[in-house]
Amino acid sequence: MTPDSLTRPVALITGASAGLGLALAHGLAERGWALVINARGAEALKNAADALAGQTDVVPVAGDITDPEHRADLVDAVGELGRLDLLVNNASYLGPSPLQRLGAADLEELRRVYEVDVIAPIALTQAFLPELTAAAGIVLNISSDAAVEAYEGWGGYGSAKAALDHASAVLAAEHPELAVYAVDPGDLRTAMHQAAFPGEDISDRPQPAVVVPAFLRLLDSRPASGRYRAAEFAQAVAS
Numbered sequence: 001m002t003p004d005s006l007t008r009p010v011a012l013i014t015g016a017s018a019g020l021g022l023a024l025a026h027g028l029a030e031r032g033w034a035l036v037i038n039a040r041g042a043e044a045l046k047n048a049a050d051a052l053a054g055q056t057d058v059v060p061v062a063g064d065i066t067d068p069e070h071r072a073d074l075v076d077a078v079g080e081l082g083r084l085d086l087l088v089n090n091a092s093y094l095g096p097s098p099l100q101r102l103g104a105a106d107l108e109e110l111r112r113v114y115e116v117d118v119i120a121p122i123a124l125t126q127a128f129l130p131e132l133t134a135a136a137g138i139v140l141n142i143s144s145d146a147a148v149e150a151y152e153g154w155g156g157y158g159s160a161k162a163a164l165d166h167a168s169a170v171l172a173a174e175h176p177e178l179a180v181y182a183v184d185p186g187d188l189r190t191a192m193h194q195a196a197f198p199g200e201d202i203s204d205r206p207q208p209a210v211v212v213p214a215f216l217r218l219l220d221s222r223p224a225s226g227r228y229r230a231a232e233f234a235q236a237v238a239s
Contacts, residue, residue: 008057010081012036012074012128014065014120015091017044020142020185023208024088027216029055036077038091040064057081065091065120066112075127084131086219089121089164090142095156097198102155110156117160122167129175136177138219141168143182143227165227172225181218182227185211 011028015021017039025035025048034057039045042062049060059077063070078084093116095109125132125139132139146158147165165182172180187205214233221233 008032008034009085010034010036010078010083011086011088012038012078012084012124013088013090014038014124016088017041017048020208020211021088021090022048023212024090024215025052025058026055026209027212028086029058031216032056033086034081035059036061036074036081038063038065038074065124066115068123071120071123071127074124078128078131083135084128085135085137086140087124087128087132087137088140088142089124091120092117092142092157092161099153100156101153102159105156113156113160114163117157118163118167121164122171125171133175133177138179138181138222139168139171140215140218141165141180141182143184145184145186145229147182147184168227169225176225178225179222180225183215183218183230184228185215185230 011033013021013025013035016025016037021037021039025037029035029052035052036059037045037048037052038061039048040062045060045062049058052058059080061070061073061077063073065071093113095113096106100106100109121141131137141164143165144158144161146154147161149158151158168180168182172178185208211230211234214230217233218228218230
């Protein structure tokens with residue numbers, strides 16, 4: 001660690017080996033944030049950490065966020081950096097591809113969606129409340145338009161994100177010293193979005209890096225806790 005590691009802001013980003021999580025990691029690293037990054041795939045996470053290492057202090061911790069022992073490992077990793085200013089609950093599980101209609105959904109898969117998309121973010125927030133409170137920090141939960149719109153086949157993922165939205169609002173009410181956001185990034189060109197549309201061309205969707213300035217604007221402006229769309233802050237960036 002560098003000598004200033006205890007004074008630099010620190011973020012924990014889940015699902016940070018690719019897609020939006022990795023793009024956010026690069027955006028924060030360019031601003032001098034120290035990072036703890038998580039993903040299930042150890043090799044992909046190591047590659048992500050190697051790419052970030054030239055910019056900032058980064059601690060990769062591979063594992064499944066639904067596993068309590070892994071979450072304890074993340075607590076230990078954050079402890080190495082001495083503080084936590086931002087928790088980004090980005091890791092998500094869509095469910096089987098192709099998507100299943102809710103009336104015929106595999107219930108074990110549905111439980112997995114809720115474990116990853118709802119229970120694990122709440123558990124991580126619980127685990128890091130002391131550090132986040134000490135820093136008057138930010139919890140950033142990645143949502144989706146499927147949380148508020150009824151799309152055929154998206155019932156499991158959409159209802160889980162709706163539950164995460166509401167959990168975010170309750171956490172904000174219970175912990176006014178924190179900023180708690182549920183943010184819909186919009187459709188992006190990611191592996192998960194491709195899995196939702198197998199065999200289709202999604203090249204018209206923007207790359208995740210396109211929305212990073214909007215997320216940084218959100219962090220800079222620190223509006224009231226609530227649910228937002230990244231596009232609202234993208235307009236502010238452009239203006």
